[in-house]
Amino acid sequence: MAQACLFCRIAAGEIPCHRIHEDEEILAFLDIHPVRPGHALVIPKAHHVWFEEIPEPLGARVFAVSQAVARGLKEIYGVERVGMVFTGIHVPHAHAHLIPMRHQHDVTSEIYLRDGPEAFHLPPQPPAEELAEIAEKLRAKLDL
Ligand SMILES: [Zn+2]
Numbered sequence: 001m002a003q004a005c006l007f008c009r010i011a012a013g014e015i016p017c018h019r020i021h022e023d024e025e026i027l028a029f030l031d032i033h034p035v036r037p038g039h040a041l042v043i044p045k046a047h048h049v050w051f052e053e054i055p056e057p058l059g060a061r062v063f064a065v066s067q068a069v070a071r072g073l074k075e076i077y078g079v080e081r082v083g084m085v086f087t088g089i090h091v092p093h094a095h096a097h098l099i100p101m102r103h104q105h106d107v108t109s110e111i112y113l114r115d116g117p118e119a120f121h122l123p124p125q126p127p128a129e130e131l132a133e134i135a136e137k138l139r140a141k142l143d144l
Contacts, residue, residue, distance in 0.1 A: 005047055005091070005092065005093050006091050006093070007043050007047075007091050007093035007095060008045075008047050008093060010027070010029065011027050011043065011045040012045075017029035017030070018030040018032075018128075018131040018132055018134070018135035019135060019139075020040055020069060020072075020135050020138045020139055020142070021065055021068070021069065021139070021142050021144055023065075023144070024045075025044060025045055025046070025058060025061055026042065026043070026044060026045065026061050026062060026065045027042075027043050027045055028040055028041065028042045028043075028065055028066075028069050029041055029135070030131050030134060030135050030138075031097065032125050032126075032131065033122050033123045033124070033125055034123060034126065035099050035106055035107075035109040035111055035112070035123060036077075036099055036100050036101075036102055036106060037077065037100070037126075037130075037134060038073045038076060038077055038099075038100045038134055038138070039097065039098070039099050039100070040069050040073065040097075040098040040138070041095045041096065041097060041098070042062055042065050042066045042069060042095065042096040042098065043062070043093060043094065043095045043096075044058050044059075044061070044062055044094065046058065047093055048093070048094045049088070049092045049093065049094065050088065050094055051086040051088070051094040051096070053094070054094055062094075062096060064144075065144065066084055066096050066098055068142050068143060068144050069098050069138065069142065070082035070084065070098055071141070072137075072138045072141030072142055073098060073100045073138070074100070075141055076134075076137055076138065076141065077100040079100040079101055079102060080101070081101045082098050082099065082100055082101060083097070083098070083099045083101045083106060083107045084096055084097065084098055084099075085097050085099075085107050089120075109123075111123045
């Protein structure tokens with residue numbers, strides 16, 4: 001584990017998160033600065049900076065959990081599609097963003113673009129109770 005890595009610390013339980021799914025290798029939890037309600041992150045617990053460095057069996061597990069979370073998001077939010085993207089902009093620990101897509105710009109969101117294309121506007125953090133409720137709904141939808 002990389003000592004200063006935020007997601008390693010979350011995976012180790014040192015920092016709380018709104019957990020959706022957890023097993024020995026994978027953690028899925030809500031992004032606390034969601035583009036849309038339900039915006040989730042799926043990470044391997046092992047520290048890999050880049051998604052292309054995740055060994056294939058583990059990468060396949062990240063993908064399988066992401067698929068299950070996406071199915072739950074579609075059911076809860078009634079969206080046609082869930083976007084999945086690895087950007088690696090803020091935390092150097094590979095993480096898949098899963099975003100219920102309400103608009104074609106929801107992966108490169110207008111929220112992010114609010115201060116112009118050269119800046120990055122962080123979406124507001126919803127109340128913890130709201131996030132806890134979303135995480136609970138998603139946990140109930142997973143069939144892992
Ligand atoms: Zn890490």
